Structure formats: C-alpha cells, structure tokens
Amino acid sequence: MVTITDISRACGVSRATVSKALNGAPDIAPATVERIREQARALGYLPNATARALKVGRSYNIGVLFSDPTGGGISHEFFSTIFENIKTEAERLGYDITFIGKDFGPLSLDFYEHAKYRSCDGVVIASADFSEPAVRRLVESEIPTVTLDYTFEGRTSILSDNVSGMEQLVRFAYENGHRRIAFIHGELTSVTQKRLVSFRRTCASLGIAVPQEYIRQAVYHNPKSSGLETRALLALPERPTCIFFPDDLSFLGGMNELERNGVRIPDDISVAGYDGIPLSQILRPRLTTYRQGAQEMGTEAARLLVEQIEYPDMWLPQQVTVRGELVKGDTIRRIG
Amino acid sequence: MVTITDISRACGVSRATVSKALNGAPDIAPATVERIREQARALGYLPNATARALKVGRSYNIGVLFSDPTGGGISHEFFSTIFENIKTEAERLGYDITFIGKDFGPLSLDFYEHAKYRSCDGVVIASADFSEPAVRRLVESEIPTVTLDYTFEGRTSILSDNVSGMEQLVRFAYENGHRRIAFIHGELTSVTQKRLVSFRRTCASLGIAVPQEYIRQAVYHNPKSSGLETRALLALPERPTCIFFPDDLSFLGGMNELERNGVRIPDDISVAGYDGIPLSQILRPRLTTYRQGAQEMGTEAARLLVEQIEYPDMWLPQQVTVRGELVKGDTIRRIG
DNA sequence: GAAGGTAACGAAATCGATTAAGATTTCCTG
DNA sequence: CAGGAAATCTTAATCGATTTCGTTACCTTC
Numbered sequence: 001m002v003t004i005t006d007i008s009r010a011c012g013v014s015r016a017t018v019s020k021a022l023n024g025a026p027d028i029a030p031a032t033v034e035r036i037r038e039q040a041r042a043l044g045y046l047p048n049a050t051a052r053a054l055k056v057g058r059s060y061n062i063g064v065l066f067s068d069p070t071g072g073g074i075s076h077e078f079f080s081t082i083f084e085n086i087k088t089e090a091e092r093l094g095y096d097i098t099f100i101g102k103d104f105g106p107l108s109l110d111f112y113e114h115a116k117y118r119s120c121d122g123v124v125i126a127s128a129d130f131s132e133p134a135v136r137r138l139v140e141s142e143i144p145t146v147t148l149d150y151t152f153e154g155r156t157s158i159l160s161d162n163v164s165g166m167e168q169l170v171r172f173a174y175e176n177g178h179r180r181i182a183f184i185h186g187e188l189t190s191v192t193q194k195r196l197v198s199f200r201r202t203c204a205s206l207g208i209a210v211p212q213e214y215i216r217q218a219v220y221h222n223p224k225s226s227g228l229e230t231r232a233l234l235a236l237p238e239r240p241t242c243i244f245f246p247d248d249l250s251f252l253g254g255m256n257e258l259e260r261n262g263v264r265i266p267d268d269i270s271v272a273g274y275d276g277i278p279l280s281q282i283l284r285p286r287l288t289t290y291r292q293g294a295q296e297m298g299t300e301a302a303r304l305l306v307e308q309i310e311y312p313d314m315w316l317p318q319q320v321t322v323r324g325e326l327v328k329g330d331t332i333r334r335i336g
Numbered sequence: 337m338v339t340i341t342d343i344s345r346a347c348g349v350s351r352a353t354v355s356k357a358l359n360g361a362p363d364i365a366p367a368t369v370e371r372i373r374e375q376a377r378a379l380g381y382l383p384n385a386t387a388r389a390l391k392v393g394r395s396y397n398i399g400v401l402f403s404d405p406t407g408g409g410i411s412h413e414f415f416s417t418i419f420e421n422i423k424t425e426a427e428r429l430g431y432d433i434t435f436i437g438k439d440f441g442p443l444s445l446d447f448y449e450h451a452k453y454r455s456c457d458g459v460v461i462a463s464a465d466f467s468e469p470a471v472r473r474l475v476e477s478e479i480p481t482v483t484l485d486y487t488f489e490g491r492t493s494i495l496s497d498n499v500s501g502m503e504q505l506v507r508f509a510y511e512n513g514h515r516r517i518a519f520i521h522g523e524l525t526s527v528t529q530k531r532l533v534s535f536r537r538t539c540a541s542l543g544i545a546v547p548q549e550y551i552r553q554a555v556y557h558n559p560k561s562s563g564l565e566t567r568a569l570l571a572l573p574e575r576p577t578c579i580f581f582p583d584d585l586s587f588l589g590g591m592n593e594l595e596r597n598g599v600r601i602p603d604d605i606s607v608a609g610y611d612g613i614p615l616s617q618i619l620r621p622r623l624t625t626y627r628q629g630a631q632e633m634g635t636e637a638a639r640l641l642v643e644q645i646e647y648p649d650m651w652l653p654q655q656v657t658v659r660g661e662l663v664k665g666d667t668i669r670r671i672g
Numbered sequence: 673g674a675a676g677g678t679a680a681c682g683a684a685a686t687c688g689a690t691t692a693a694g695a696t697t698t699c700c701t702g
Numbered sequence: 703c704a705g706g707a708a709a710t711c712t713t714a715a716t717c718g719a720t721t722t723c724g725t726t727a728c729c730t731t732c
Contacts, residue, residue: 001688002403003687003688004688004689004690005689014712014713015689015690016689016690016708016712016713016714017689017711017712018689019688019689019690019691019692020691020711023690025691027709027710027711027713028709028710029709029710029711032710032711035719046445046449046452046453047453047688047689048390048455048687048688048689049453049454049455050386050389050395050454050455050687050689051390051687051688051689051690051717052688052689052690053386053689053717054384054386054387054390054688054689054716054717054719055688055689055690055691055716055717056689056690056691057717059386062685073416073420074410074416074419074420075413075416075417075420075614078412080409080410080411081411084409084410084411085411086437087437088437088495091437091439091441092441093441094441094442095438096434096435096440097421097434097435097439097455098397098434099424099432099433100432101424101427103427103433104427104430105427105428105429105431106430109382109692113382116382117382117383117384117385117386118386118432119384119386120387143695155714155730210542219717219731223618228537236410243711249618252615252618252619253618254432254622255620256618256619258635259620260620267342273407278411279588280560281617282585282588282589282592283588284591284595284596289718292696307680337718339717339718340718340719340720341718341719342715343708349681349682350681350682350683350693351682351719351720352681352682352683352684352719352720352721353680353682353718355720355721356720356721359720361721363679363680363681363683364680365679365680368680368681383718384717384718384719386717386718386719387687387717387719387720388718388719388720389687389719389720390686390687390689390717390718390719391686391687391688391718391719391720391721392720392721410699454712475717476678512708514730530688574689673717673732674731674732675731675732676718676729676730676731677721677728677729677730677731678727678728678729678730679707679726679727679728679729680723680725680726680727680728681724681725681726681727682723682724683722683723683724683725684721684722684724685703685720685721685722685723686719686720686721686724686726687718688717689716689717689720690716690717691714691715691716692713692714692715693712693713693714693715694706694711694712694713694714695710695711695712695713696709696710696711697708697709697710697711698707698708698709698710699706699707699709700705700706700708701703701704701705701707701718702703702704702705702707702731
C-alpha cells in the first residue's frame with residue numbers, strides 16, 4: 001500500500017508537507033505541490049479513508065436505514081428509487097453509503113450502536129417502524145439524521161405531499177363523474193393516516209358522501225390483503241364506481257380479484273393506485289396513480305444530511321415537502 | 337465518545353489490558369476481565385471500527401457492486417433479493433456493506449480505487465459490464481472478489497444454473513405439446529448466451545425444429561423492447577404456440593402487445609419468463625418461469641467472500657452453481 | 673535457597689493521515 | 703544592512719485500538 005510516507009521519501013519532504021500539498025494547504029510552494037502531486041500519481045497513491053477518518057473525526061460515510069417490515073424494504077421500487085438517488089447524491093458529495101441493520105454482528109448492535117460503531121457521520125432513515133425502541137434511540141441520539149416521510153421533533157425530514165396527492169386523485173375522480181368512491185387504505189401509520197384524512201376531507205368538500213363500508217383497511221404494500229378488501233367491496237349492495245388502493249403494488253391484488261369476477265378495468269369499475277412506480281406504467285391499462293417524487297426525496301435527503309453534517313452550527317431542522325405528480329393513466333373512466 | 341482509555345482509567349489498568357480483556361486474550365485474570373467488561377457496559381463503550389481497521393488492516397467491510405446498465409440495478413427484484421441476502425449474511429458474520437460506485441466523489445475514483453479507498457476487505461460483484469475496463473481492473477486486482485453469474489480466471493463465482501433452467505423450461509413446454517417455440521433472448525452476455533445455447537440444444541435433442549425467425553433478440557430487462565419482438569412474432573405466417581421471454585419483466589411488454597392484439601394467455605398462446613421474481617406470481621395468470629435461487633446466490637456470495645477474506649491461505653477459487661426451480665404457473669397450456 | 677517457570681499486566685510502537693506550533697529561509701523595506 | 707514580515711517546510715502530538723516484548727511477583731522443585 002502506498003502511503004504519504006512513500007511519497008514524502010520520494011520527494012525528500014516531510015509527511016506533513018505531502019499531506020498539506022495534497023489537501024491544498026496555502027503554505028506550500030506551488031512547485032512543491034506540483035512535484036508531490038506528480039509523485040502521488042506516479043506511485044498510484046490513494047488516500048486512506050480509514051486513517052483520515054480516525055484523525056479528523058469524520059468518516060465521510062453515511063448510513064441508510066431501510067427496515068420497515070411492511071414492505072418498506074429495498075426490494076420495493078419506490079424505496080429502491082429513493083436509495084439509488086441517495087447514493088448518487090451522496091457519492092457526488094464524496095460520501096459513501098453503509099447499510100445500517102439491526103442485530104448487527106456477533107455483538108448484536110442495535111441501529112444506533114451500529115451507526116456509531118461505523119462512525120457514520122449521519123443516517124438517512126428511509127423506512128422504519130418509529131414505534132420500535134431501537135429506531136427511536138437512533139433518532140433521539142446525537143447522530144445527525146434525516147427522516148423520510150416521518151417528522152420528529154428537532155429533526156429534519158423529507159415529506160411526500162400525501163395530502164395534496166390524495167386530494168388531486170379524489171378531484172380527478174370527481175371530475176370524471178365519480179361519486180361513489182371507495183378507499184382501501186393501509187394500516188394507520190403517519191403516512192397512510194394523512195392520505196386517509198385528505199381523502200375524507202376532499203370528499204367532504206366536494207359534497208361526496210362516503211359510506212362507512214367504502215373505507216376499508218388492508219395491509220400496506222400487500223396485494224393479497226387488498227384483494228380481500230376488493231372482494232368485500234364487490235359484494236356490497238351498492239358497489240363503488242371507483243376504488244382507490246393503498247399503493248400501486250396493492251392494486252395488483254385488487255386487479256386479480258376484479259378479473260376473476262369478470263369486472264373489467266376501467267369499463268366496469270375505475271381504480272387508482274398510489275406511488276407511481278415504473279411497473280404501474282408498464283401494465284395495460286396504465287394505472288391512474290400519484291407519482292411520489294422518489295428521486296427528489298432521495299436526492300434531498302442526502303443533500304440535507306450532508307449539509308447538516310458539514311455546517312452543524314448554522315443548521316436548523318427543517319421539513320421539506322417534495323411534490324409529486326398526478327399520473328392520469330387509463331384506469332379512471334369518465335362516467336355519468 | 338467512550339474509548340478504551342476511559343475504561344482503563346476507571347479500572348486502574350492499562351489500555352493494553354482493556355483491549356486484551358475485551359478481546360478475550362488468554363493472559364488476563366478472569367476477575368480483571370469481569371471488572372473491565374462491567375465498566376465497559378456501564379460506560380456504554382463501543383469499539384471504534386475505524387481505529388481497529390487502521391491497526392489490524394482489516395475493515396470488516398465488504399463492497400457490493402451493482403452497475404449493469406441493462407437493468408441489473410438494485411431496483412430489479414432479482415437483484416434486490418440478492419442484495420438483501422448478501423447483506424443479511426454479511427452482517428451475521430460481522431461485516432458491513434458499502435456500495436461501490438464509479439466516478440466516486442470529487443476525485444472520480446473508479447471501482448477499484450473506490451474499494452481500496454474504503455479499505456474494503458473484499459467486493460461482491462453482483463452485476464456489472466465485464467467489458468468495462470473499470471470492472472476488469474477491480475476483478476484483476478489484489479482485492480478478493482466474488483462474482484455473480486460471471487466466471488473469471490482465478491476468481492470465485494456464484495452461478496445460476498442457466499443451462500439446466502432453460503432446459504427444464506423447454507422440456508416443460510414440450511411435455512405440454514408445444515413444438516413451435518419462439519425465444520426472445522437478451523443481448524448476448526455470458527448469461528443470456530448460456531440460455532440461448534441451452535434452448536437450442538434442448539430443442540434439438542427433443543427433435544424440435546426452430547426456424548430462424550423464432551429466435552429474436554431484445555434488450556434484456558426491457559419490456560418495451562420485448563413488446564416489439566412479440567409483435568414481429570405475431571406477424572409471422574406460422575405463429576409460434578409458445579413464446580419464451582428473456583426475463584419476467586420483459587414478459588410484461590410482451591403481455592401488453594398480446595392483449596392489444598386480442599391474443600389471450602394462455603388460451604391463444606403460451607408464454608414463459610425467466611427469473612421467478614415475486615411479481616410474476618402476483619399477476620394472473622401466474623407466469624410460468626424459472627425461479628433463480630437469488631436468496632442462496634446472495635448468501636453464498638457473502639459467505640464465500642468472507643471465507644476467502646478470513647482464510648486467504650487455504651483458499652482456492654471455486655465456482656458454485658446455485659440451482660433454481662421450475663415455476664409451472666399457468667401460462668403454458670397443454671395443446672395438441 | 674537458587675534456578676527456573678508461569679501468570680498477569682504494562683510500556684511503547686504502530687497503523688496512515690492531519691494539524692497546531694515552531695523552525696528556517698527568503699525577501700523586503702526604510 | 704538590520705529588523706521584521708512573509709513564505710515554506712518540519713516536528714511532534716494525536717485519533718483509538720492492537721500487539722510485541724518486557725517486567726514483576728509469585729510459585730515450584732530439587
């Protein structure tokens with residue numbers, strides 16, 4: 001391994017000089033800097049992040065946490081998109097990504113300990129169950145964090161515009177003549193709760209009455225569960241003309257159930273999803289949905305976390321809302 | 337931050353003793369060990385991975401590389417499954433995961449430099465374009481690697497059983513009476529090449545003639561591209577009775593094209609995918625496909641890499657083939 | 673009781689890089 | 703040309719943990 005010591009010997013200067021030259025310190029003669037840079041290149045020198053981290057107390061390493069058991073893992077397109085963008089932005093800023101898991105290693109470290117053990121400069125909490133003590137310990141710790149779709153006192157968070165998104169979907173259905181809209185929502189988390197409230201409020205403000213049976217709860221990100229609720233909706237004496245699903249993936253479960261019953265989309269019933277994952281636009285008919293700004297959420301999360309890390313003094317926690325976009329698709333049909 | 341120095345002061349022993357006690361060295365009195373362990377717990381001590389890495393020359397950190405532009409990224413279910421399992425196994429063994437990207441940071445490090453900069457003990461190359469010089473540089477370097485679905489002289493690799501998988505699919509179609517089987521394959525990489533050869537060989541051994549027009553090339557993991565080839569197949573004077581797609585995701589493109597032309601699956605035509613991603617079994621009809629052992633591939637990759645790292649002497653490169661499983665699904669119909 | 677053995681612990685070097693403080697040389701300027 | 707500022711470079715401590723090689727004290731054993 002080539003170290004600054006090798007360079008210093010090759011150039012006949014001290015290690016300090018090499019370090020400073022490589023880092024652009026102001027008190028090294030330009031000619032010397034050039035000579036050192038040249039040698040570094042010639043020897044194939046690479047700085048050692050570990051050594052630097054130890055000395056300066058900064059690892060240039062940020063942790064990411066994806067651990068929501070309800071499908072909020074990296075295998076979901078929405079989250080993998082977020083992850084990709086966190087990674088891209090972080091790397092652009094010179095930070096590496098380390099995955100933070102729980103029960104890490106033989107010592108079974110929890111999230112906080114894991115992040116600390118790896119000297120993460122900060123952590124992006126992309127999906128997690130905030131009722132879990134281990135998650136709370138991390139978010140309440142001294143480690144800088146950015147939370148996605150969850151606000152926490154004194155912390156920075158990136159929020160998807162769930163209220164506005166749901167409102168747009170409802171209005172879109174309304175404009176297409178729908179007055180009997182059912183909503184299968186996920187278990188009540190802070191996210192699904194917001195969508196539910198927005199759904200109710202928007203319906204009310206449009207003068208749409210929503211019977212109790214039209215509001216159903218399924219398991220978030222779980223097609224099978226949504227399938228069951230869909231069946232229940234079809235059995236109602238007065239069927240809805242439009243069904244909102246908790247998310248795009250869940251819609252697939254509903255879709256199967258509808259097909260099995262010979263109910264065509266959107267001829268016989270209209271549907272909408274939520275998320276706007278790529279898959280939803282590959283299938284035909286293209287799903288009407290609300291595309292969350294996953295790319296921007298990821299990018300912003302990384303950007304704000306790094307900002308917080310690098311300028312801790314002039315830092316104030318903030319809540320950033322990322323706007324998504326209504327994807328009209330073809331599954332909400334004009335009626336009435 | 338609590339360090340061994342704090343513990344040593346609290347216990348009135350030297351730092352060396354603390355280190356040894358915590359690491360189970362044989363020359364510390366049991367009573368002392370107990371006392372030190374107790375204090376460590378009381379003070380909330382956490383070892384500093386960075387410092388340890390610097391001293392012992394091992395970071396307990398492995399890199400993962402997902403960078404195939406042809407859809408081999410983390411957003412694909414097949415690859416995210418692999419990743420999840422690499423991560424789980426690695427963490428169980430006490431290793432962290434760092435994502436290796438190219439053009440890293442302000443210095444624009446390539447893969448090798450990036451891995452070296454982070455002192456990765458090894459790298460799992462999960463998806464990459466091996467014709468890329470940056471990838472070759474890494475795989476030819478002194479850094480231990482495990483390669484997925486690609487063999488490289490002197491390197492360990494985990495291979496999916498592409499030959500056997502494709503053979504099983506062809507035989508399954510044959511047993512269901514199909515004699516006119518078309519195959520849309522991906523661009524020729526080492527993986528798709530194996531499947532193509534196996535397809536041809538199996539067909540030949542079963543006495544199935546495969547006209548030139550039945551073999552078509554599409555872009556791997558790209559639904560749109562497969563849709564176009566599907567259209568071409570439908571236009572043939574003698575349509576195939578069964579179409580094999582490059583992969584499950586690509587099938588979706590074909591599916592749309594078939595539906596648009598009023599061709600029903602599997603009543604009018606049979607189809608098969610490849611990969612066995614969860615999505616393929618959510619949709620109805622369930623896709624006939626070959627499920628690659630993604631979980632096992634990930635687990636094995638991590639396990640073998642760590643083995644290689646920890647016992648470099650008694651190490652010999654090996655090729656492990658992970659068997660998958662035929663998923664019969666409902667899209668190949670009995671005919672004839 | 674002298675020689676040697678062993679158990680338990682400590683001193684100090686080390687990993688690679690950074691950085692405050694100091695040393696040396698160069699260069700002005702009045 | 704003396705005095706001091708400016709430019710340039712070095713010394714040495716430091717980050718936290720590991721590890722080699724002692725050292726000390728206490729036993730054995732003949």
